[in-house]
Amino acid sequence: MEFGWTTERRARYDSAVAAGRRLAPETGTPGLDPAVWRELGRQGLLGASVDAKEGGGGLGALDTALLFEGFGRGCLDTGLVFAAAAHLFACAMPIAEFGSAALRSRLLPDLCAGDAIAANAMTEPGAGSDVSLLAVTATPADGGYRLNGTKSFVSNGPAADVLVTYATTDPGAGHFALTSFVVDRAGPGVRVGEPFRKLGMASCPASEVEFVDCFVPDGNVLGERGQGSVIFQHSMLWERTCLFALYLGVQDRLIEQVTAHAGQRTQFGQPLRGFQSVSNRIVEMKLRLESGRLLLYRACWLLDRGEPDLLASALSKLAVSEAVLASSIDALQILGGRGYLTGQGAEAALRDAVGGTIFSGTSDIQRQIIARELGL
Numbered sequence: 018m019e020f021g022w023t024t025e026r027r028a029r030y031d032s033a034v035a036a037g038r039r040l041a042p043e044t045g046t047p048g049l050d051p052a053v054w055r056e057l058g059r060q061g062l063l064g065a066s067v068d069a070k071e072g073g074g075g076l077g078a079l080d081t082a083l084l085f086e087g088f089g090r091g092c093l094d095t096g097l098v099f100a101a102a103a104h105l106f107a108c109a110m111p112i113a114e115f116g117s118a119a120l121r122s123r124l125l126p127d128l129c130a131g132d133a134i135a136a137n138a139m140t141e142p143g144a145g146s147d148v149s150l151l152a153v154t155a156t157p158a159d160g161g162y163r164l165n166g167t168k169s170f171v172s173n174g175p176a177a178d179v180l181v182t183y184a185t186t187d188p189g190a191g192h193f194a195l196t197s198f199v200v201d202r203a204g205p206g207v208r209v210g211e212p213f214r215k216l217g218m219a220s221c222p223a224s225e226v227e228f229v230d231c232f233v234p235d236g237n238v239l240g241e242r243g244q245g246s247v248i249f250q251h252s253m254l255w256e257r258t259c260l261f262a263l264y265l266g267v268q269d270r271l272i273e274q275v276t277a278h279a280g281q282r283t284q285f286g287q288p289l290r291g292f293q294s295v296s297n298r299i300v301e302m303k304l305r306l307e308s309g310r311l312l313l314y315r316a317c318w319l320l321d322r323g324e325p326d327l328l329a330s331a332l333s334k335l336a337v338s339e340a341v342l343a344s345s346i347d348a349l350q351i352l353g354g355r356g357y358l359t360g361q362g363a364e365a366a367l368r369d370a371v372g373g374t375i376f377s378g379t380s381d382i383q384r385q386i387i388a389r390e391l392g393l
Contacts, residue, residue, distance in 0.1 A: 020314045026080060029061075030087040034266075036060045037091025037098070047212065047219045049100060049134065049176045058131025062088060062101045066255070067113045072126035078255070079317035081105075082262035089266025093362055095369035096218030098263045103172045103221070104128070106256040108135030108181045112199060115239040115248050120199060124179060136177035138168035138200075138226050139249060146382050148183070148195075148249070153228060155184035155196055161235045162186070164198065164206070164228035172376075175212045175222040177202050181252075182228075183245045195245030199237040206231030217368030254325050256377050257334040258316045264341040264373055265313065267366055268306040271344055274362060275299055275351045289351070298347045305340035312336050328390035335383040338373035345370045 022030075040053055057063050065081040067073025076084070089098050109128045112121060112135075127133040141152055153166030164184055171180070180200040187194050200207060210225035240248050276299060279290040289295045313336075316329040345367035349356040356363040374380045 018315060018318050020079070020318070026083055029080070030083050033060065033062070033084050033087030034091035037088045037093075037266075041092045041094035041097055048222055049097075049173070049220060053097070054134060055131035057097075057101050058129060060088075063105055063131050064109060064125070064129025065105060066259070067105075067109055067125055067129055071113060071121050072129035073109075073113070074129075077317075078259055078320040079314060082259045082313060082317050085259060086262040086266045086269075089263030090269045091266070093365070094220050095263065095267060095366070096220035098266075099218055099260070099369075099372075100173055100221035102256070102260040102263060103137060104135045106260050107137035107172075107252050108179065110255050111181055111197065111239055111248050111252045114251065115197065115244070116199065117236060120236060124199070128179065133178040134173055134176050135179045135181060136171050136173035136202075136226075137252075138171045138174070138180050138182035140168060140170045142167060142169050142225075146379060149246075150188065150194060151183060151185045153182070153184040155186050155198065155233070158232060161237070162196075162198065162233050164200070164231040164233060166228055168226045168228075170213070170223050170376075171226045172221055172223050174209055174224040174226050177209075180207070180226065181239070182226075183249055184228075186242055186245075190243060192246050193243035195249070196242050197239035197245040197248045198233045199239060200228075200231065200233055201237075204231065215372075217365070217370070217372055253377060254320070254327070254330055257330045258313070258320055260377065261309075261334055261337040261373065262313055264337050264370070265306065265310050267370070268302065268309075268341055268344050271348045271363065271366055272299065272302050272306065275302070275348050278352055278355075295351055298351055302344040302347050305336075305344055309333070309337040309340045328387060331378075331383045331386040331390070334377060335380055335387070338370075339380060342367075342370040342374055 061074045064073035065076045065084050069075035092098050128135055144151055155162040155164050180202055182200055183195050183197050185194050186196040206229045208227040212222040212224050279295055280288055282289045312333040316333040319326045319329055348363045352363050355361055
């Protein structure tokens with residue numbers, strides 16, 4: 018395995034760190050700023066892994082992950098980074114890999130440039146971890162399908178121009194029951210709810226989306242009828258493998274912050290770094306970071322080799338998401354009262370980290386995947 022930093026990789030990473038610091042020097046406020054979103058497109062975040070001929074950066078999984086790692090390190094607004102990652106991995110990539118040529122040429126240039134925002138609509142009020150049979154249905158109509166039902170926790174939903182969604186087309190077909198669709202948010206029969214109030218990631222708005230006899234033409238079907246589960250799992254592989262690189266950047270930032278604080282803050286006549294209880298916490302933060310980083314880079318390396326590995330992806334997602342949560346708590350303990358204050362970064366990092374153990378498959382779901390892959 019080769020994870021070496023080429024000159025090009027270092028330049029992209031440094032540029033992403035700088036862009037994050039410039040675009041979001043503070044923690045986020047609710048909603049997505051269109052001007053900032055277009056700047057994300059110019060920085061290559063929104064189409065990093067999409068083919069260059071369709072407006073993307075043409076990067077592989079590892080290079081894409083490094084880009085998001087750098088942006089996550091520089092950007093204090095983790096919700097903004099997450100919104101960009103969800104747009105790319107859960108929406109643009111399924112379109113790029115399973116959409117028709119006409120659909121790709123119509124949608125991908127705007128999605129990559131930041132002239133459009135995409136949202137993934139899979140979760141339902143009654144279907145979270147179990148998405149084997151969805152309540153949203155798609156029934157054949159002349160020239161396409163009509164969608165009916167409600168999706169929930171649609172990240173980017175209130176701001177989206179395009180929705181990638183999944184619906185039941187053949188209830189008795191088991192693994193082939195679902196079909197994937199691309200829906201124009203402005204089309205008839207699409208009702209977007211009010212943004213949810215969430216613990217963290219305020220700048221990535223989420224809401225319910227209801228489909229009421231929403232017509233979707235055949236040309237907006239991704240892949241083939243009944244291929245929805247395959248498409249969703251493929252998009253989740255990209256998401257679990259690459260999206261969580263942003264949390265590597267967050268951990269790097271937290272370690273820098275607490276290391277500087279431990280050297281500057283004096284108690285009982287000596288810097289905090291002289292207390293083993295403090296230095297041990299920082300060592301554990303670094304250990305978690307580097308362990309998760311190796312697992313994530315390995316999962317990316319396998320994806321780039323054309324050998325996507327469900328076990329490697331689940332191990333990576335579990336390790337990184339649990340690590341950033343634990344290290345955010347450690348950072349708060351080291352910073353003490355200062356860390357508890359808003360505007361210092363640590364409390365926002367903790368709130369933003371909690372969601373990482375839930376979305377893209379909860380930590381317990383990842384453990385089930387790992388157990389199954391081990392033959393347990």
